[in-house]
Amino acid sequence: MQLISYIASNTQISTNSILNTVQLLNEDCTIPFISRYRKERTGNLDEVQIGDIVKFKAQFEELEKRKATILKTLEEQEVLTNELKQKIEATTDLTVLEDIYLPYKKKRNTKAEIARKNGLEPLAKIIMSQRATDIDSIAEKYLNSEIESIDVALEGARFIIAEWINERTDVRNNIRYQLDRFASINTKVVKAKEDDEKAQKFRDYFDWSETLNRCPSHRLLAILRAEKEGFIRVKIQIDDEKAVAKIEDRIINSNNVCTQQIKLAIQDSYKRLLFPALSNEILNASKEKADENAILVFAKNLQQLLLGAPLGEKNILAIDPGFRTGCKVVCLNSQGGLEYNETIYPHAPKNDAIGAMKKINSLVDAYKIEAIAIGNGTASRETEQLIRKMRFNKDVQVFVVSEAGASIYSASKIARDEFPNFDVTVRGAVSIGRRLADPLAELVKIDAKSIGVGQYQHDVDQTKLKTSLDSVVESCVNSVGVNVNTASASLLSYVSGIGPKLAENIVKHRNEKGAFTSRDAIKKVPRLGDKAFEQGAGFLRIKNAKNPLDDSAVHPESYEVITKIAKDLKLNVSDLIGNKQVLQKVELQKYCSKTIGLPTLKDIIRELEKPGLDPRKTAKVFTFNQNIRTINDLHEGQLLPGIVNNITNFGCFVDIGIKESGLVHVSNLSDTFVSDVSSIVALHQQVIVKVIAVDISRKRIQLSMNY
Structure with a gap:
């Protein structure tokens, strides 16, 4: 599968938009620059969509890199057939790829490998054929100085069979399905740590069990942290008997002396190889999802915090x-x-x-x-x-x-x-x-x-x-x-195309040569080339510049079209700034070209109406209840002013003016079902909350916005 089709299969974005965006990324264009100044080429994609393209591009490149490594290894082992090569090249999933490679992976000195070295692989094949009637007599032929008894020979053969079963993609996928659908996560406290003061914040998980796929991300991360700190032990469980029976149904097709040996091998494979590996895999996958969730919440919160209301230039x-x-x-x-x-x-x-x-x-x-x-x-x-x-x-x-x-x-x-x-x-x-x-x-x-x-x-x-x-x-x-x-x-350093080194050069140049008087003057900064200027110029502002466009989000590459618009209107460019009445009458179609289309022209008009407008709100004064100084001053039923100071998937925390923040659980945010806490509250939002419970010993405060 090619890169463009891979990204298209994972997104709802058109292939043409993906192709052009990938080209821009390969030209070292940044996401902010592409989304703001290359709308015609991307089909008006926003930063989130371009971010998805970046993510799946990286995934595809990682997959292709792993494929190349595996193909090279198989070639060196002289086991790479055309069929196997085609199978690997057609794979679009990293887990599937690793399953294909598993039988050929260089193994440590495993029990199965030792059994092979002792010449027991033919015996394992005979057992797997399920046609032998006197397995003991056959096994006796494989006795040697290392294999001293029939039981040892059969055990060695079972080790080999167990490994074969472990390497079967259909078996692994069936166990994966059961883990994905039915696995539970179970915890038990480490008795020696039960009374540890640090363990008390995790005491809800001293004896816990729930379906893994229903475990919220914040709870899973809390459980895994408690395990990492040594307070609890964590187990993943499914119905083992059912899982083993499913494997038997796939492999056993007879009822003779071989059947019992295969059953024993299946149980060994499941207990020693399949379940430990695949239960770790599902737990790691769940952890990855929880990470993504937590990172998403963190990112939303950070965005709200960074775009918090500024007071502005004040003493x-x-x-x-x-x-x-x-x-x-x-x-x-x-x-x-x-x-x-x-x-x-x-x-x-x-x-x-x-x-x-x-x-x-x-x-x-x-x-x-x-x-x-x-x-x-x-x-x-x-x-x-x-x-x-x-x-x-x-x-x-x-x-x-x-x-x-x-x-x-x-x-x-x-x-x-x-x-x-x-x-x-x-x-x-x-x-x-x-x-x-x-x-x-x-x-x-x-x-x-x-x-x-x-x-x-x-x-x-x-x-x-x-x-x-x-x-x-x-x-x-x-x-x-x-x-x-x-x-x-x-x-x-965070401006598109600039980075830490160029940022230092800009500040140094500014300190040595004085303030920049135009965007063009920025080009004189050492090592700031045409590409960096192209990427960053539209995001850099020059206050009180000779050209008023230098203090706007209009990119210098578009100055010419604005000059043309002004000339056609028989006005100066400065006369267009803030002149909404005139700007609304401009026939944008007249100014479309191969490089500038309607999306960019509409952005230009919006910017000229309010050039350099800060998208953030202005800071507002807030006052806490002056009678509430500690948690001891709280009682149920109080209505208090507060500020949202953290948002999670399970609710938001509100600063009510004391050391401890109170929790508004997601169920207490609204009188209707809330799937996304951020849709109800924002970081630093000023709210009125009701105290519904106070636990002084645990320093926990429960609040409600649904009253």
């Missing part, structure tokens, strides 16, 4: 709260630059609340502060209450900002490079303030796994997780666009 006072060590305060200018830092001690043990309030008041006036950002960690509520008591000479908005990952950033090389003369506490406070101004620009500096918006991120396939999250970050950065004159190297 911000940021506070990283604390008790004993005090609250670190920093003042940032509208570009996120650090202007001032100090530590105040409003809480125990120093309790200098008055001095802290005076200092904050003076800083608000001195640095023309427009907003205050307070980290949501230790002492957050106390600090927020202190700030809200204050009266400023101007309107100052107060926000509580997630600290997740701030400590990771503050100790990172990126932070050290940005602030070489300041310690981690200052860097952490700066990160909190910058998150309020622009979550995307700040969060790209942190490993996505450390941001705290997923579950079991350390248990899933790390390569797949990184690929998925990098793709999300790239998509978010390019959907918003980047100011090339203010963006950090971290942010620039």
Whole structure:
């Protein structure tokens, strides 16, 4: 099967769209660039569809690579027939391919291999023929110095037969079917660990059983984590008698002295070879599905977090709260630059609340502060209450900002490079303030796994997780666009076609030569060639450029057609910007060409109507219930304001202003059935929840949005 037909068979995309997209990918085009600027060639595919093409392209290439390895090995073994070669080349599934190869795979010194070396393969063939009437007499002929008895000879023959049975594709597929349909996953606690404090969070799985194909991804990952940490033992089970009987039905066609030997071989093959391998296979397959589910949820959450509402270019006072060590305060200018830092001690043990309030008041006036950002960690509520008591000479908005990952950033090389003369506490406070101004620009500096918006991120396939999250970050950065004159190297590295090295070169060139005045000027960056410019130019913005299109999502390759439109309308290009009335009257068909079609022209018109428009909403002030400070203040029936701070497949977690987040189980999200939690709530959404249960000993809070 060829690549295009393979991808087509796994997607609902036309072969022509796949062919053109694959060509673009082979030309080193990125997904954001293809989806945004090559709609005519792809048939208007979106990023998800192009991502599917990328995924199945990689799968096909992995399959072909494995085929080539197997064919080469079989050739070297001199066992490759034309029929076998055709069978391998026609295979479209990796599992099927491995089953075909299994009989020819170089084996370790197995029991069957030892039996073969002792000359027992002919005896095994006689038994499998099921025609012998005196098997003991036949077996006696195979006795030698290594085979000292008839029983040893028959056992050796059975080992060989067991291996043959294990290598039969029909037998393996039948066991797979039973495992897929009927397997159960069963757990038992390791008695020595039952009272371990760390094991208690897994106590629901100390004695658990359910059908494997109905086990939700989050539960399977929790069970496997508990097993990995040594608290429980996990078993996969099916009806063994039924499975063995199915094999017997396929193999036994007589009732003589050979039958009993084959039955024994079948039982041995099932218990020693088939079931261990295939039960591991089904568990691994279930784990892969669970990983995909968890990664998908993580990716959705990350996207929502990165596209969280920015406050914008404001002078911000940021506070990283604390008790004993005090609250670190920093003042940032509208570009996120650090202007001032100090530590105040409003809480125990120093309790200098008055001095802290005076200092904050003076800083608000001195640095023309427009907003205050307070980290949501230790002492957050106390600090927020202190700030809200204050009266400023101007309107100052107060926000509580997630600290997740701030400590990771503050100790990172990126932070050290940005602030070489300041310690981690200052860097952490700066990160909190910058998150309020622009979550995307700040969060790209942190490993996505450390941001705290997923579950079991350390248990899933790390390569797949990184690929998925990098793709999300790239998509978010390019959907918003980047100011090339203010963006950090971290942010620039995610721009289509740029990458870390070119991002560093851009920042270095900017620092040495001054701000870029046009998109064309970006071409002067060392090692930034035509391809990189083509891929990235449309996502890079130049504020206050001579050509207004440089601060838009219009690609430079389309400037000419816009100039033509303006000329036909007897206007300047600048006259088109934001002029919706004129733009709506443009006859787009007149400007279609071999390279630019209606999809691109419609995108251009939409962009010209609102050039450089940030797709994100604006940050809104939120206030928790000031009477709720700890879990002990909660009781059933309370209605409380909260912010969704994590989303899973089984519900969402809501921050209600105390240390513990509450869970809104999927069944309590709506009065109707909910199949996708993300269809009901979004990360950082402000909600009103009802307390329905509080377990103080386990620090668990159950909430409802269905009241």
